[in-house]
Amino acid sequence: FGILAEIGWGTGDLFVLEAGLILELPEPWRLLLLGRLSSKITKKIGDKEIVVVKLDVNFKGELNFDDKYATFDAKVVKGSKVLMIDIRGDLAFRLTWGRESGFVISAGGFYPGWEPPTLGLPSYLVLDPEKMNKLELVIYEDNPTLKLSCYLAITSNTLQFGAALFFNYSWKFFHASAELGFDTIFFFSPFRFEAGLFAEVIVKAGDTTVAKVDLSGVLGGPSPWRFDGEATFSIWIFDYTVSVHKEWGDQDETRLDSIEAQPLLVEALHDPRNWQALPPPGRQQLVFLREQDNEQQEEQEVLRMQPEGALSVSQSVLPLELRLDKVGDQPVSGQREFAVDALVNGQAVGMDTRNDEFAPGQFLKFTKDEKVALPPYERFRSGGALQRDALIRSSLYREKEAAYEMKVYDSGRAVPRAEAPPEEETRFNRQLEGGSLRQSELGKMASTGRADFERAAFAEKQYAIVLAEGLSEFADVNRYRKGGNAMNRSEATALIRRIEEEQPELEDRLTLLPVGG
Incomplete structure (x- = not known):
């Protein structure tokens, strides 16, 4: 059962909240929230009425008492704007406090290549970075195009943020585009960080690239500091690439003490x-x-x-x-x-x-x-x-x-x-x-040998070590661990390295294969 409500404030459509609160029982005990938030602020200038703020946000949330998790998702619908700038993007929140505890908060996505933790959630609730839309401020969308995208994410062990500015202009059969941005991730335990900077400028005549400049660099550390950078310059069919790999600073001496x-x-x-x-x-x-x-x-x-x-x-x-x-x-x-x-x-x-x-x-x-x-x-x-x-x-x-x-x-x-x-x-x-x-x-x-059964729960994702060619099971895994060829991803990754150290002939011949979860 549930209730539906509409809350308005101010004249016209200044602020309108439409929401439904649904309680599901007896099992599973869940509290569901569905709704829409809209706001419209206008200002009359002369005979024209100018839209200052137009905001539409759809949202949904779930609080599951039995499986011990809470989720919230919101989407800023296309057409929302502040002054003449369009706004859109996704927001997400995940919290678990049961068998696997942790949280994820994201506004616009995650650091490139970073995979959000599953937190033991059902697969349809696990965040997929590829499906999350970045927060975008679209200043111009036709010709020229100018927009700013950004993201911010906080998890149990990381802080992530980044932004990118994109420009595109077309004139007759000439096209010019440019992009400048950065990505940053901090790990709390053990502390380390990575910060990447990228820039690209392309000039095309039709489908032919006339000139191109591509710059990228990643700084990581500390103990030691590392920098990997690359610059590529292209004019018509000629390319020139410069790569830089530097490492400096002392290793943390405490890591050498056993x-x-x-x-x-x-x-x-x-x-x-x-x-x-x-x-x-x-x-x-x-x-x-x-x-x-x-x-x-x-x-x-x-x-x-x-x-x-x-x-x-x-x-x-x-x-x-x-x-x-x-x-x-x-x-x-x-x-x-x-x-x-x-x-x-x-x-x-x-x-x-x-x-x-x-x-x-x-x-x-x-x-x-x-x-x-x-x-x-x-x-x-x-x-x-x-x-x-x-x-x-x-x-x-x-x-x-x-x-x-x-x-x-x-x-x-x-x-x-x-x-x-x-x-x-x-x-x-x-x-x-x-x-x-x-x-x-x-x-x-x-006399009866009865057993008390726990409630059904979602299995943790497990991985097996297999041969990369043919994906057949690696038979010698029992030499290295008890419990068979099913383990979490971190243990499997470390075990492959150990096997390759002891059996060099297997280097690059082993891989991971999901077997459950």
């Missing part, structure tokens, strides 16, 4: 705050634990758990089951890959995986191009939880023979006591079906 990762992980696993007693998944609980105040918990540092609950540990210091190249800016020495297993009464038991968000660039080495293309955060294993059937065990038990006493009464005459026949296992188990123990939560779980 660090042992194992003590960091051990310290995190000893932190009581990383351990959690999960409640039983069902609504009925066998017992209720008395709550303790914060002072008691800090003094005892004891984790209390329901009899049919689960024990979970998850840390955010470093990802597990991943070969680490570094921690922060420091290379790793000693053990580089870690896993967490569990023992109950000296026996290995199964564990459910626990994942958390990690910045791949803090633990893996990537090239400059890979850093731009890869998502800033991805999910890696951070710990595990003991499965409930593994916890409901005990070495403390007593054996007792199941027997009963038999007495016979007949017409008041005393009858000698008779020996009870031995209990049959089949009949004994049948008699237990209605007993209080079998009807308890533990008894039901043991």
Whole structure:
């Protein structure tokens, strides 16, 4: 169900908001917003009425309580203008706070070549840079054409902005065009940035290029600073290109100091705050634990758990089951890959995986191009939880023979006591079906093996390492990692580099293939 509303302010069409608010339930619980915002400001000069501002914006939004995300999209419709300048472009907002948390805000697009994070959203809600229209101010649109385009984007780990000025003029069969612009991206963790400048001037006679000047340059850093630039000059069929590649400044010396990762992980696993007693998944609980105040918990540092609950540990210091190249800016020495297993009464038991968000660039080495293309955060294993059937065990038990006493009464005459026949296992188990123990939560779980299922969720996008020729699966991947040939993009990219280092004959012969998500 929902409501529709129209709100107007001022005389005429000065400000009009038309919106619909829709609530969808019971499942999924979603709040939808649809609407249109329009504004028109005019000024009368003499006998003419001049449009000063004309704005039309269509928008839609969604707040999903079950899948834990919020989205908002807006489009400035063509025909909107301020004075004589046309305005158009797209705006987008994405926020998730569930299994994968993060946010993306964009007005007009993103840095060229940068791929927005999926944030675990449905595919139709993932932002596509190629489909987003830049914010444009069109000063002249006919002949000549003069327009300014720009964008601004903010994500969990980046700040991006850029602008470009475009000019075009035609006279008879001559055409001249020019473009000047820049693109900039800042990465917060680890800090680095890239700034690119480009310029182009073309003069054509019909379809023939008479003269052309093309300039481009990218500055990146710090530690060290790098500049890559290229200039091309063309006159008719003659071309001349000049390239510049410079690198200066000292490497950050702190990156050369190695660090042992194992003590960091051990310290995190000893932190009581990383351990959690999960409640039983069902609504009925066998017992209720008395709550303790914060002072008691800090003094005892004891984790209390329901009899049919689960024990979970998850840390955010470093990802597990991943070969680490570094921690922060420091290379790793000693053990580089870690896993967490569990023992109950000296026996290995199964564990459910626990994942958390990690910045791949803090633990893996990537090239400059890979850093731009890869998502800033991805999910890696951070710990595990003991499965409930593994916890409901005990070495403390007593054996007792199941027997009963038999007495016979007949017409008041005393009858000698008779020996009870031995209990049959089949009949004994049948008699237990209605007993209080079998009807308890533990008894039901043991007898039926029922499981509580989580709600369906969108799978994370996974990649497999395959041979570039024929796209057949790379069979030796199990030599390098546990868990098979399905992993996130950052791990797969780093693993290809490791394989190529150990097997040089495979260089440039391996690639990634999406296998899920």
